[in-house]
Amino acid sequence: VQLVESGGGVVQAGDSLRLSCSASGRTFSSYAMGWFRQTPGKERDVVAAISWSVDSTDYRTYLVDSVKGRFTISRDNAKNTVYLQMNNLKPDDAAVYYCAAAVAFDGDLTRVKYEYWGQGTQVIVST
DSSP states (O other): OOEEEEOOEEEETTOOEEEEEEEOSSOGGGOEEEEEEEOTTSOOEEEEEEOOOTTSSOOOEEEOGGGTTTEEEEEEGGGTEEEEEEOSOOGGGOEEEEEEEESOOOSOTTSOOOOEEOOOEEEEEEO
């Protein structure tokens, strides 16, 4: 599985961005997907995750508390793409954002063991 992120850039505080992650492979619909972010000297932390769905309609999502109400994760299996809509961006949101995919998923979106990673896309938020 190859993951390619896009959509990062330089924005002002309060602006919005939508990150996209395109995946290769014909089984994208069966992957749990996640978005992570990392700043220099810090660990890579999960931001959001989305489950797979048997009928492609009933997805479960997870958002870390710091982005609830501002970020949304979604997926389009027909396009093999997962999105992270980021609204009302804050300087603390500035980071390199990574997309990840997991084949194995036990139902707990906070404990997914991701097997595949993208190269990252940078988000810079200026005040």
